[in-house]
Amino acid sequence: MKRRTVLSLGALVAAPLPAPPGAPGPTAGRTRLLPGRYLDNQNRTAGRTRLLPGRYLDNQNRTAGRTRLLPSRYLDNMNRTVAYLRFVDLDRMLHMFRITAGLPSTAEPLGGWEAPTVQLRGHSTGHLLSGLAQAAYHLGEADLAARSAALVGALAACQAPNGYLSAFPETVFDDLEAGRNPWAPYYTIHKILAGMIDQHRLLGDATALAVARRIAGWVALRTSRLTREQMQAVLHVEFGGMNEALADLYELTGDPAHRELARAFDHDEILVPLSERRDTLAGRHANTDIAKIVGAAAQYRATGDPRYRRIATYFWDQVVRHHSYVIGGNSNAEFFGPPGQIVSQLGENTCENCNTYNMLKLTRRLYQLDPARTDYLDYYERALLNQMLGEQDPDSAHGFVTYYTGLSPSASRKGKDGLVADPGSYSSDYGNFSCDHGTGLETNTKFAEPIYDIAGDTLSVNLFIPSEVDVAGTTVRLTTRFPYDPVVRLAVAGTVRFTLRVRIPGWVRGPVLRVNGVPVAARPGSFAAVRRTWRRGDVVELRLPMTPRWLAAPDNPAVHALTYGPLVLAGRYGSNPPAVLPTAEPRSLRREPGAAEFSVLAGGTRVRMSPFLDVHHEHYNVYFALPPARRRPGVVAAYPLGDLRERTRRWPDAVLAAGAAPGARGIELDGAGAHVVLPPGLPANLTSLSVSVWVRLDSIANSARVFDLGFNPQSYMFLTPRTGNGTARFAMKLAGMAAEDFVDAAVALPVGVWTHVEVRVADTLRLLIDGELSGQNPAPKLNALLLGATQFNYLGRSQNPKHPYLHGAVAGFVLTGAAG
Ligand SMILES: [Zn+2]
Numbered sequence: 001m002k003r004r005t006v007l008s009l010g011a012l013v014a015a016p017l018p019a020p021p022g023a024p025g026p027t028a029g030r031t032r033l034l035p036g037r038y039l040d041n042q043n044r045t046a047g048r049t050r051l052l053p054g055r056y057l058d059n060q061n062r063t064a065g066r067t068r069l070l071p072s073r074y075l076d077n078m079n080r081t082v083a084y085l086r087f088v089d090l091d092r093m094l095h096m097f098r099i100t101a102g103l104p105s106t107a108e109p110l111g112g113w114e115a116p117t118v119q120l121r122g123h124s125t126g127h128l129l130s131g132l133a134q135a136a137y138h139l140g141e142a143d144l145a146a147r148s149a150a151l152v153g154a155l156a157a158c159q160a161p162n163g164y165l166s167a168f169p170e171t172v173f174d175d176l177e178a179g180r181n182p183w184a185p186y187y188t189i190h191k192i193l194a195g196m197i198d199q200h201r202l203l204g205d206a207t208a209l210a211v212a213r214r215i216a217g218w219v220a221l222r223t224s225r226l227t228r229e230q231m232q233a234v235l236h237v238e239f240g241g242m243n244e245a246l247a248d249l250y251e252l253t254g255d256p257a258h259r260e261l262a263r264a265f266d267h268d269e270i271l272v273p274l275s276e277r278r279d280t281l282a283g284r285h286a287n288t289d290i291a292k293i294v295g296a297a298a299q300y301r302a303t304g305d306p307r308y309r310r311i312a313t314y315f316w317d318q319v320v321r322h323h324s325y326v327i328g329g330n331s332n333a334e335f336f337g338p339p340g341q342i343v344s345q346l347g348e349n350t351c352e353n354c355n356t357y358n359m360l361k362l363t364r365r366l367y368q369l370d371p372a373r374t375d376y377l378d379y380y381e382r383a384l385l386n387q388m389l390g391e392q393d394p395d396s397a398h399g400f401v402t403y404y405t406g407l408s409p410s411a412s413r414k415g416k417d418g419l420v421a422d423p424g425s426y427s428s429d430y431g432n433f434s435c436d437h438g439t440g441l442e443t444n445t446k447f448a449e450p451i452y453d454i455a456g457d458t459l460s461v462n463l464f465i466p467s468e469v470d471v472a473g474t475t476v477r478l479t480t481r482f483p484y485d486p487v488v489r490l491a492v493a494g495t496v497r498f499t500l501r502v503r504i505p506g507w508v509r510g511p512v513l514r515v516n517g518v519p520v521a522a523r524p525g526s527f528a529a530v531r532r533t534w535r536r537g538d539v540v541e542l543r544l545p546m547t548p549r550w551l552a553a554p555d556n557p558a559v560h561a562l563t564y565g566p567l568v569l570a571g572r573y574g575s576n577p578p579a580v581l582p583t584a585e586p587r588s589l590r591r592e593p594g595a596a597e598f599s600v601l602a603g604g605t606r607v608r609m610s611p612f613l614d615v616h617h618e619h620y621n622v623y624f625a626l627p628p629a630r631r632r633p634g635v636v637a638a639y640p641l642g643d644l645r646e647r648t649r650r651w652p653d654a655v656l657a658a659g660a661a662p663g664a665r666g667i668e669l670d671g672a673g674a675h676v677v678l679p680p681g682l683p684a685n686l687t688s689l690s691v692s693v694w695v696r697l698d699s700i701a702n703s704a705r706v707f708d709l710g711f712n713p714q715s716y717m718f719l720t721p722r723t724g725n726g727t728a729r730f731a732m733k734l735a736g737m738a739a740e741d742f743v744d745a746a747v748a749l750p751v752g753v754w755t756h757v758e759v760r761v762a763d764t765l766r767l768l769i770d771g772e773l774s775g776q777n778p779a780p781k782l783n784a785l786l787l788g789a790t791q792f793n794y795l796g797r798s799q800n801p802k803h804p805y806l807h808g809a810v811a812g813f814v815l816t817g818a819a820g
Contacts, residue, residue, distance in 0.1 A: 067448040068138065070466035070479065073613075074447040077392050080399030081444035082135045084429070085128070085144065087398060092430065093125045094154050096167035101158040112433035114167075119183035120435075122167030122192065125155070127438030129195025129208075134445035137202040145203060152199050152208045155192070159211055163218050165192060173222060176234055186265075189215065190240030190291075191438065197248050212249055216258055219246070223264050235267040238288040241358075243295030247302035259302050266299075267292055274311045279318045282338040286331035287435070290319070290358040297365040309369065316366055319359065320379050326551060326561040326622065327568050327612060328383025329356045329405055332735065337712065343556040343581075343623060343788055344711030346736035348406035353391045356383050357439040364450050367462070371453065374525050377462050378506045378566070380450065384463075385483065386568045388443050390613035391436070393426045400426040401440035408736025410577045412619045451478070458499040460527070464488045464544075472496040474534070483546065483565045483611075484595035490540040499531040502542060507566060512543040548589060548598060550626060555711065556788025558625050558685050562589075562609055564596050570612040570620040571602060577619035578603055579781040580737060584624040600624075625785050628685040630820030636689070637682050639813045641667050641795075652679040654813075660796070663809055665754065666694060667795070671701070671807025675797035678813070683709060683717075684789035686817035688762040693795070697721055697751045697808040704806045705798045706749075706757065707813065709790040711735075713800040717787055719759060721749035721806075728774070730759045730767050732782050741780035743767045754811075784817070 069075040091107040096116055098105035113120045129151060136144035159165035166172075166189065175182045193215045199208035219242070223231060246262035249255075270289050273280040281289065293315045300308035322339035323330045329351025330336065337345045360380055367376035391401045393413070402413050402425065413426075427437035452469045453460040459471050464482040468475050474494030482488050490500070504511050506525035513522035515530055516538055522528040530540070546565030553559045559581060562569040571582070582603030589600045589609075598609040602624055612622060638647040642662060644654045656662075658673040667676055683689055695706045702722050710716025717732035728749045733740035743765040749755055760766040761784045765777040792799060795813060796806035 066137065066140075067451050067467050067469045068140075069448050070468065070477075072466040073389060074465050076394070077389060077399065077444045078135070078138075078447060080392065080394075080396060081131065081441055082139065082144070084398035085132055085135055085147070085441070085445070088128065088429070090147065090151055090154065093128055093151070094158070096121050097125065097155060097158040097165070100167055100169055101161055101164075103158060103161075110433060111431040112428075112437075113435070114433040119168060119172060119185070120188060123188040123435070124191075124433045124438045124441075125151075125167065126188065126191025126193075126195040127441045129155075129192070130198040131441035131445045133195070133198040133202040134442065134449070138445070138448045148199055148203055149205060149207075152196065152205050152211065155196075156207050156211050159214055163214055165211065165215055165218075176237055177226065177230065179233060181237060184238040184240070186234075186237070186239035186242050188240075189219065190242045190245050193245040193249070194241065197245060197252065200252060201248075209252060213253065213255075216246060216249055216261060220257065220261050223261070231264055232268060235265065236269075238285070239265060239291075241291040241295045241298075243292065244298040244361075245295075247295065247298035250302045259299075262295070262299055262302065265292075265295065271296065271311055274315050275307050277310075277314050279322070279339055281318065281323060281336040284336050285334055286336050287334065287352055287354045287358060289336075290355055290362065294358055294362045294365065297362055297369070300369070301365070312362065312366060313370075316359075316362055316376075322554070325351060325407055326553075326563070327351065327386035327405065327407070328359075328379060329353075329387045330359070331355055338791070340554045341711050341715075341791070342553045343559045343786070344715035344735055344791070346408045346581075346623065346734070347714075348408050348411045348736070349404045350407045350411075351387060351405040353387065353401065353403065353405060353436045353443075354439045356387050357443050359383065360388070360443075360450075368453070371455070371460065372527070374503050374527065375506060377503050378525075381463055381505070381566050382568075384447075385566055386612050390615075391440060392444060394616060396426060398429060399440070399444055400428060400432075401436055401444075402426055403434050403436040407622050409573075409579065409581055409621045409623075410619065410736065410738065411621075412577070413616050452476075457497070458501055458529075460501040460503070461490065462503055464542075472498050476500075481595070482544070483567050486544045486546055486565070488542040488544065490542075492534040492538050493536055495533065495535045497531075497533040499529055500534070500540065501527045501529045502540070504528055504542075505544065505566065507563075508544045509547070510545050512541075514541045515539075546596075550586060550624075553623060553788075555791060556684070556786070558628050558785045558788060559623050560584075560626050561622050562598070562600070562624070564598070564611070567596055567611045567613075568622060569596070569598060569609040570615050570622050571600075571607040571609055571624070572615055573607070573619040573621060575619065578621060580734060580783075581623050581625055581786050582607070582621065583783075583785065584626060586626055625783075628687065628785065628819045631686070631818055633688075633816065633818040636686070636815045636817045637678075637813075638815075639678065641676070641811045641813060646679075651682065654678055654795075657797075666696070666809045666811025668809050669796040669806050671699065671704075671805050673805055675805060676795035676810065678709075678793035678795065680791045680793060681789040682793055682815055683784060683787060683817065685819055686784045687819045688760075689784045689815060689817035690758060690760040691719070691813070691815050692756065692758040693719070693813045694754055694756055694811040695721070695749060695806075695808060696754045696810075697749055697806075699807045700748060700751050701804040701807065703798065703800075703803040705794065705796060705803065706806060706810065707793075707795050708798050709787075709793045710799045711791050715787070715790075716799045717761070717790075718798065719757060728757070728767070728769070730765065732761070732780075732787060734782055734786050737782065741765060741777060741782050743775045743777040745769055745774035747774070751808075756812075785819075 095105045095107040109116045132148040172182045172185045196208040196212040199205045243262045243265035250258035296308045297312040332345040333349045363380045451463045468477045474496045477491045480488040504522045508524050511522045513520045550560035584600050584602040637651045655677040660674040706719040708718035714735035719730050723729045728745035731740045731742035758768040765780050767775045795810045
């Protein structure tokens, strides 16, 4: 618990905790006070007496607001991870730390990303520190606290000889500073530092704080020798949340040196554009940057500098609203795409789970800064339910997790063990240790942490997770099967006056909140607050009606995901994944036995739709095309291109770019960058279409484009005058498809003459040259509908910047289409 929270607790100090279900002892491992006068006194007077700052107050506040999970999916997940925390061999986790420190170790080396030759080694031991601290704190079980203390003590012994604590030698930092790009050494230091901070913050371990201070001292020594420019170069290599951990350390120590040291990790390349509200995320490694912004939010707390807050809130808005899939995750193959690209960025490697782990940390921090914003909590709930709960294999006794949550129609969460490179595979005991194995340990031990907040004499109920929390000398108990059941109940165990503040989600229609049967105002997207003297037996009941809703993707109005309250539903495909996104018939949607279970006709068969988090060990599909409104065939857009004007008056005019110029019959293109830009959205909501265009080649280059309508080099439809096969080709593809659909002409397009080309996209792909059928593909997998509202539409230019520009001229571009 952070210092500021401690000071604002007011009357809500702790009463002794009842034993959590299954706990071996009533208070074992949970507080540092031993039975005696102090403990008795604290317990008796809690809620009436204010302790002055010091060890006793620290201990007391660690107990106040502590939340215990009650039986639920969340507790099941946590228990599996805790079983791993109990199982994992600490000597093996310490092996390379001891070797690096010159201490003896005969333990068997670890595998995967912790292997003795892998530069990232040590990061998992940092996550283990955090996971153990969270588990020991929330479960209150003595053996977990003892394991925590043993691990902290052993790491302190590794740090003792020379103040350096790592599982790899310090020479890796020499490499980093010399620009030799080692694999993320500060990333690993961050995990260990954060783990030590968690050990102190949650369990009061003084050794952990001393180790953390000494890590900071080493970082200060290392970084103070660098100029600002040299440090910015160092920051090009992923460094996790060093700024976050150092700002957090400052809050524990009050030492301004720690606050200033956090600033040394301000990475201008990402922070400056964000501070100017510019989204430069496309093409950047997502998890590398998200961690830096979690740090910015921590630095705002530590410094009060509003620039950090501006950066963090703008980043959150952009990522959540413009870079996130419906399940709350982001990134395709670990990188951000351009804002708004979702269906055009589907793949088996979407949504690295670390990204969402970090986005949830950022969300938690921003919500605490602005506790009126329920949209932060709506996002937290959506990402937690639909991505993070489901990253863990429910059939794994040790809570193994996937690395990505893939969202292409061929994606699955497969049970293959140990191979990080294999998307959809799960981690393992000792052979994996990916970043997601590490963040998965933490994710599954901290479900209890964000459920409630206590400020002054107000208890906020943020999330509807079955749990108990101690407030104002009594216990509040939340019971529910939400989101499998719409009713959430809160009960208060004793007589005490406080304000209960309950989140009403933004997605709900017609919520009903009752206190002892009496309705209370509840508006979606706000908190409902009730201040009264609560008595034993009082019951608060919140009803959150849920209905199935199709949500459209931002880059394709025809593609939707099915939601039910906060849940995303996925089609279950067993071992037979669809080749492309199936088209669903919304009117065929019907309920099936079981909570939140549905089925729908999609791609001609009835498909079971289940909560995504429940779909494991089989193929699934989240995004579906919905049939658009029926539309008769007609010209959608027509550009004669002599004068650029769009003749149907429905679309903006074409734009000449990079030296394209009007000529006698069309637009002249120099083959060196000149091209024509057509407006975004042209082929949206069409189930069949045809494109016709005139082209005159002055010279021919493989892979140049007559036209290319698309989003990126993975999502497109194009016509090229010649491929490596020697003939003209029309092709189309949506990201996530294994291969493109194409049709080859019989010949390459001729040079030196005007040629008319027409492409017809329907059940069969047809390519016509000067009115003659030149090639066809009778069984394309993709259809026009799925390609959607293409964002980048060019004549003479490819989506792929490596391809040559067209050399010649284009004219008479006409797009014709129909729907239904
Ligand atoms: Zn990761």
